[in-house]
Amino acid sequence: MELVVNILLGIVIAATPLVFAAIGELVVEKSGVLNLGVEGMMIVGAIAGFSVTIESGNYLAGVISAIAAGALMALLFGFLTQTLFANQVATGLALTMFGLGLAALWGQDYSGKAAGNFPRLDLPVLSDLPLVGKLLFGQDYLVYLSILLVVGVSWFFRKTRGGLIVRAIGENHDAAHAIGYPVVLYRYLALMFGGACAGLGGAYLSVVQTPFWAEGMTAGRGWIALALVVFAAWRPGRALLGAYLFGGITILQLHSQGFGVKVEAQYLSMLPYLATIAVLVIISSDRLKVKLNAPACLTQPFRAAT
């Protein structure tokens, strides 16, 4: 039983950065923009969160810096794609390459340092319950925040006027513009929300999960988050499910050697990447479904007629 709980705890910790990054990108894509720079925003968030946490000794300051850093990176993307009409795919790649370089430059003095233990929820009685106590009531605060975020985004798209406008802009920006909605402004806001979430996901890696800084530590998680959005068919709840599924695969890979699987570590490390490909293939092969679920204006530039 103890082992099962440990595995489940591991899954939550492995999944949470993906939840953040995926839910942010989901909102961005709902507004009709594809930001391929998630990996870059994540890694900048990771080093921003880590360095500020180390320097200030304050976790909240670290987390807020990561959010701000991610949002700033997204703002750069927004300026290029929304104001200067640059190609979204190319700009997203540029954001990732720039982010990886910037984070390496920023983090060169932080290798080998460690952040302490991130504060966890600690409720009297409940957190001490056998088995479920630690799992349900003893996680770090960001885990709860990630789940709240998914619920909040889901509610935003279903129940609020703002959510409806974002969806309308993603489906048909010309019509939304004709009615009088500020397409570009909403896209900027969606992008910055996505960047903030990616930055937070990065900070989760460097401040909570490991907790230390290593160059290139995101190791493709930003790209996996992009795949998760497709997997989720642009639905928040399914993005959460997908992230936990991937957390499961990561933990499976870590524990399989403990179970006596005799394969070299490198082959096991391939699993999350291969699983991403498998998931993409399964979801994408239903062309009609993808077409119905994907925002119709995804990657299309918007230029208002004046």
Place this chain on the structure above:
Amino acid sequence: MLRLEPRREPSRAMQVLTPVFAVVLTILAGLVLFAILGKDPFRAIWLIFFEPLTQTYALAELTVKATPLILIGAGLAMGFRAGVWNIGAEGQFVAGALAGGSVALALHETAGLWIMPLMCIAGMLGGMAWAAIPAFLRTRFNANEILTSLMLVYVAILLLSALVHGPLRDPEGLNFPESRLFSESMILPILIEGTRAHVGFILALLAIAVAWLFMERHLLGFQIKVQGQAPLAARFAGYSEKRIVWMCLLTSGALAGLAGTTEAAGPVGQLVPALPIGYGFTAIIVAFLGRLHPFGILLGGLLMALTYIGGEAAQIAMSLPSATTRVFQGMLLFFLLAMDVLVGSRVRWIPRTVHG
């Protein structure tokens, strides 16, 4: 206030000028960056962009670094023109190095002029095979090639690491994770005595010439451009999208694989886990810097090679962090994409009018 007005037709002059603007802006931003880092900005820029051009050895090194960048960039540009986003060239580079390197290791006791061409062909096939996976998944299952090709980069790097830790490890070595050193017939001939400039650069020039003939003088090249600029028109004209996807991915995979082989059989001389150092990603910048045109890619590849060599020299001379080069390369792509707006639009100053 400033306003952007769409042009009736893309400006030809701007298409040539924007990369130049981007380079100038990158240098200016670099001055600021170095000032922030507390280093002498003008000395750093001189070391990175100009000093290497004054030394013969550095010029030879330029061709060594430019070879993989040009080879990969020429292939990628073809796909980018068609809207086929192969961003996993780094993985195809590794697969090519593995295939070409395996041939070299299997034949290590033989000698002959035929071995090198065989290695190159094996490398191209290896890169093609790796690129065939995203091509198949896109054409058969509609899976996005951006994500699948990128995921395969991680898989390829892990595969290389597993193989040089295992079956390909040097049996006479000290258990280090590296292969045997390639013997003489498996090393690319040196062009200029006393430098590392090798025959691979000739292959890169050849690839540029062939790419130009193909894109500008062949019907398939025309089809690729139509597919990218007007997918609907391509469909009405009866061009097969699947065929174009396959062709673009296989060609870029083959060139990336060849680049992997020339790298392993050139400056490195063996298979090591650290063989891939990001040429596959930098080549994306090269492709855009060269405006996706073969001749532009030649110049773009040389310029990016310059940032590598100058960057290294500056790191040593001024103890700059090694990530500076990557920040520079990222900034360059940003400025390039930003400046591109001038191709399709013009900036107009519109005085605010006061209505009475």
